[in-house]
Amino acid sequence: MNLPPSSMNHLRSSTAPIDGTGSNSAHASPVVKSSHVSFEFFPPSTERMEQTLWESVQRLKMLNPRFVSVTYGADGSTRDRTHAIVKKIMRETDLTVAPHLTCIGASRGEIRELAQEYWEDGVRHIVALRGDLPKGTQASDLPRDGYRYASELVADLKSVADFDITVAAYPETHPEAQSARDDLENLKRKFDAGASRAFSQFFFVTEHFLRFRDRCSLYGIEDKIVPGILPVSKFDQAERFAGMCGTEVPSWLRSRFAGLDDDADTRQLVAASVAIEQVTELFKSDIRDFHFYTLNRANLTYAICHTLGVRPTTKLTGDTVS
Numbered sequence: 001m002n003l004p005p006s007s008m009n010h011l012r013s014s015t016a017p018i019d020g021t022g023s024n025s026a027h028a029s030p031v032v033k034s035s036h037v038s039f040e041f042f043p044p045s046t047e048r049m050e051q052t053l054w055e056s057v058q059r060l061k062m063l064n065p066r067f068v069s070v071t072y073g074a075d076g077s078t079r080d081r082t083h084a085i086v087k088k089i090m091r092e093t094d095l096t097v098a099p100h101l102t103c104i105g106a107s108r109g110e111i112r113e114l115a116q117e118y119w120e121d122g123v124r125h126i127v128a129l130r131g132d133l134p135k136g137t138q139a140s141d142l143p144r145d146g147y148r149y150a151s152e153l154v155a156d157l158k159s160v161a162d163f164d165i166t167v168a169a170y171p172e173t174h175p176e177a178q179s180a181r182d183d184l185e186n187l188k189r190k191f192d193a194g195a196s197r198a199f200s201q202f203f204f205v206t207e208h209f210l211r212f213r214d215r216c217s218l219y220g221i222e223d224k225i226v227p228g229i230l231p232v233s234k235f236d237q238a239e240r241f242a243g244m245c246g247t248e249v250p251s252w253l254r255s256r257f258a259g260l261d262d263d264a265d266t267r268q269l270v271a272a273s274v275a276i277e278q279v280t281e282l283f284k285s286d287i288r289d290f291h292f293y294t295l296n297r298a299n300l301t302y303a304i305c306h307t308l309g310v311r312p313t314t315k316l317t318g319d320t321v322s
């Protein structure tokens, strides 16, 4: 399908104030009832990291997320740790948990067996991914009894059980794609195979996401693309991640963090303001669902959600907030 020239839909802006009160007063309290959030965690590799993860889960669960997801090593390297954390969150909280599942390097039999095991454990939601290709290989080098692309994985998971499936989307185009159009057609294939929504790769130039959403509208999937928000607490780390996945790092972002390498407190404040600006801009463009790459830390994500009006329904003591 040919894409028309970029439309201007991304400029559409909600007249509703972000506070959701019906008032345009700059002083209105920010309470928005319609925003929905989800949180991504990764499996910790040390006891100390596990402690941090667990504290973050306890804090963020109060925000009543739609679900939380747990990442998976591309080569299956975190399989047991991912599985263990998923089971622990399910056992000890009432959160809905979605394990990520990458298929590169695994046979179809192995993936089906794992999916069956998840289903029997009560998992109903999976984030289905292909995983990065090992260095020096191409998709055509992958074994025929495995998977080359995530769309094949989605179809196979659906044949095992009726999972609710989330896939990945790339506002700035996946680095391996021949073109933005090819990448979008791949995304549509993942929806056709049974996916319900896509989480986007993180982005810092909000315009890239909004234009991408417009392009998705040509396929009728614009409302199923949930922006992935990466609150930046360590700029050099975020820049490294961005380099790996082709995310543009604008000069204004670099300059906001310049000189703060040894000043964690100020960095946190700057990080919160950058991410709050981003979600506010998205909210004003009618976006209500947000997925957060928490990096297993709760504070920034909690503050950003608060600004979106996503608040706890229970106090830490367990009391209901009136």
Ligand SMILES: Cc1cc2nc3c(=O)[nH]c(=O)nc-3n(C[C@H](O)[C@H](O)[C@H](O)COP(=O)(O)OP(=O)(O)OC[C@H]3O[C@@H](n4cnc5c(N)ncnc54)[C@H](O)[C@@H]3O)c2cc1C
Binding pocket: 070, 071, 072, 073, 074, 075, 100, 101, 102, 128, 129, 130, 131, 132, 133, 148, 149, 150, 151, 167, 168, 169, 174, 175, 176, 177, 178, 182, 183, 184, 186, 199, 200, 201, 202, 228
């Ligand atoms: C929200 C999110 C979560 C992630 N979680 C993890 C994780 O837990 N673990 C992990 O290892 N990685 C994770 N990743 C990274 C992901 O695994 C990589 O980006 C990977 O390179 C692509 O995975 P995919 O599922 O998007 O692949 P696919 O959708 O299969 O796409 C891969 C590439 O192939 C192209 N393509 C697809 N079909 C065809 C076709 N038929 N012909 C030609 N080209 C085609 C696509 O355009 C794209 O360039 C995550 C990414 C995101 C955005």
